[in-house]
Amino acid sequence: MGAVIERADVLEARDRISGHVRSTPVIDAGDELGPGRVLLKLELLQHTGSFKARGAFNRLLHARELGTLDPSLGIVVASGGNAGLANAYAAAQLGVPATVFVPETAPAVKVARLEGYGARVVLAGTEYATAYEAALREVAATGALHCHAYDQPDIAAGAGTLALEVVDQVAREVARPVDTLVVAVGGGGLLAGVTAALEGSAGVLGVEPSTAATLHAALEAGAPVDVPVSGVAADSLGARRIGQIAFDVVGRHPVTSLLVTDDEIVAARRLLWQRWRVVVEHGAAAALAALTSGRYRPEPDETVVVVLCGANTDPSDL
Template identity: 50%
Template structure:
């Protein structure tokens, strides 16, 4: 089975991220990040081919975000004021981790919706976690104000070339490791979407060679709304996965890549996300936070229905679950 993008946007558009950019990013960060494993497991859909899981939940700091954080800090030297970012939790933990390893001070602006576990992880890495603002957008405004007065290096969680190229290294490894292990190539990959950093990196790597499907919670549909409007627009955010997929607007760069290389965006109910968390634990002993299980929820809840014999990969992108809440699922 093959899939080709029918989008016609100019591949030389400003701020594009190419496979060569992603290869270069991988060379820069390979010594600092884990090459996370892939797991072949029976699909939750009866009669379907085995599912390929890319377990990026096992990455340093508990999510794929470490890739973009390291790539930013390696390619953009930080001033004396250090680095600053806004985050629902995972990106902040990644910046805190990478900054600590590279000897850079970091300040992370976190909204009130972030879980205590994620705030604790940020602080455990030595960063200054500043909690305030009702949502990610308000935390970003607080971060921008701090950067303007301090001169700190701003590390955007998704709408930056360095971040996207770092995220795209997930797909590079996935494809290389399938070939190395003699496993069948993928027809489709399912990727959770918040602000669009991960899916745009994955889509930039595959560049139309396979189908990339975005998966969003019903209560946080930034990419789907942008597709409908033809441009990024603001959306309301209310979901069990809001602390990691709670961007109220998809990034400009991310949308430019997605509109060319992402096949479709589907939405899933919170109930399907919680069931996907249960399935990952029962089937594979994998702890995933709600955002980390959202891509799988597209299969669990029926939002994405593969064709017969379609080879599907699911990116499990984060593990920073509150353990008490996770235990309550069972």
């Protein structure tokens, strides 16, 4: 798929989705995470519990503007959970039907919520890639609007509105510029959007599990490549390869890639609950694990914002 996105696309997306998504808070992490000023962006409080609502609304609203969203046919999306939830919610808000293809490994809590939003849920295979292929067959057969989980210009640009919001919040509340934005990476939609939005004005640290290292592998190979997927965060960071859009964006605005282990992700997730009473899914905890593991240590004068991107999880194992 793939296409170029620019900061202008993110600015346009911000205007388009205004009034449809929440402005989520930023809190100060204090001195828990080492030197520097570290803040936590609580995007888990977004509609449907993840940043994905931003891209979903941008995709559907833009398609409606262009006349490519047929209200009788609706939308089709393949998702390990969060993108499906976001698109099902956006479709319900706009009064169109949604069909969501999910791997059989998708958590039951996510499947139940999809159905709660009125979506038709179809189980297909054990990985996102298999569900995606099934979704494409459905689109070809029905003519419904395809909403990609991450590698689509409107989806990535919508996700990038988070970065614009963070920069404004930190300037207003802390009176400092953002030096580094830390995001978890799966398929790369959030990475692409925030990197395009910032255009090098702040550093971007992309963190991913060592058991699903799509960005790391692509940077080493010089192109997106398939990687094996496993581990505790596979339900939300389980893409088999980085999206072409993300790869193209980081080619123009280089980012730092960092890998964390499952144990480090679990420890970061537990710390968020113990210290701040914040519950996140393992994929969101991966971003914080970059700091709690000591793999990334901010400079004393550095302002770092860690994006906690989702909370669709079972809290019983905290």
